[in-house]
Amino acid sequence: xxxxxxxxxxxxxxxxxxxxxxxxxxxxxxxxxxxxxxxxxxxxxxxxxxxxxxxxxxxxxxxxxxxxxxxxxxxxxxxxxxxxxxxxxxxxxxxxxxxxxxxxxxxxxxxx
Amino acid sequence: xxxxxxxxxxxxxxxxxxxxxxxxxxxxxxxxxxxxxxxxxxxxxxxxxxxxxxxxxxxxxxxxxxxxxxxxxxxxxxxxxxxxxxxxxxxxxxxxxxxxxxxxxxxxxxxxx
Numbered sequence: 001x002x003x004x005x006x007x008x009x010x011x012x013x014x015x016x017x018x019x020x021x022x023x024x025x026x027x028x029x030x031x032x033x034x035x036x037x038x039x040x041x042x043x044x045x046x047x048x049x050x051x052x053x054x055x056x057x058x059x060x061x062x063x064x065x066x067x068x069x070x071x072x073x074x075x076x077x078x079x080x081x082x083x084x085x086x087x088x089x090x091x092x093x094x095x096x097x098x099x100x101x102x103x104x105x106x107x108x109x110x111x112x
Numbered sequence: 113x114x115x116x117x118x119x120x121x122x123x124x125x126x127x128x129x130x131x132x133x134x135x136x137x138x139x140x141x142x143x144x145x146x147x148x149x150x151x152x153x154x155x156x157x158x159x160x161x162x163x164x165x166x167x168x169x170x171x172x173x174x175x176x177x178x179x180x181x182x183x184x185x186x187x188x189x190x191x192x193x194x195x196x197x198x199x200x201x202x203x204x205x206x207x208x209x210x211x212x213x214x215x216x217x218x219x220x221x222x223x224x225x
Contacts, residue, residue: 031211033213035215040121040217041217042215042216042218045212045213048212050211090155090156092155092156094213097210099163099206100146100158100161101146101156101158101213103155103157105154105155106154106155108153
C-alpha cells in the first residue's frame with residue numbers, strides 16, 4: 001500500500017524553538033509538498049519540491065524553510081516557531097505531471 | 113494562477129438524502145480536477161478525479177462528479193447520504209502537465225440522523 005508518513009502526529013513547542021517536521025514517501029514520487037491547513041482557509045502551499053535538492057516557494061513561505069536531500073524525504077523547518085504557526089501541517093507527494101496527490105496523516109503543531 | 117471556489121462552507125443533509133457539494137474552477141483550459149475527503153484528525157484521501165476522459169466520474173463510497181466545461185464546474189454528488197459521509201470535502205485542480213495543485217477552502221458535510 002502506498003504511503004506518505006509524517007514523523008509526528010502531535011507536537012507542542014514553545015515560541016522561539018526550532019521545529020522539524022519530517023515526511024517520507026515510499027512511492028518513488030518526484031514531487032513533494034508541504035501544506036498548512038487552517039479552518040476557513042483550506043490548504044495553503046508552503047513549499048514544494050520537484051527533485052532532490054530543488055525547492056520552490058508556495059503561497060506562504062515566510063517563516064519556513066525546507067530540505068530535500070533524498071528523493072523520499074522532505075523536511076519542513078520552522079527556524080523560530082511563533083504562535084501564529086500553530087496549525088495542521090500536511091505533507092503530500094505526486095508523480096511528475098500526472099496529477100493526484102497522496103497525503104500523509106498530518107502533523108498538528110501547537111506553539112505556546 | 114488557477115482558483116477553486118467551493119460554495120457553502122457547511123452543508124447539512126438528512127441521512128438518506130441527496131448530497132450535493134459545489135465546486136467551480138477558473139481556467140481557460142480544462143484542467144485535471146479532484147475531490148478529496150478528510151475525516152477528523154486525518155490527512156486527505158482521494159475520492160475521485162477527472163483527467164479528460166469521461167465527464168461523469170465515479171469514485172469511492174458511492175460518490176460521483178460531473179465535469180461541465182461550459183459551467184466550469186465539477187460538483188460532487190451522492191444519491192443517499194450515510195452517517196459515515198460526515199467529513200470535510202475539498203475540491204482541487206491542477207493544470208494538465210503541471211505540478212501545482214490549487215484547493216478550495218473546503219465544505220464540511222454534516223449528516224443528520
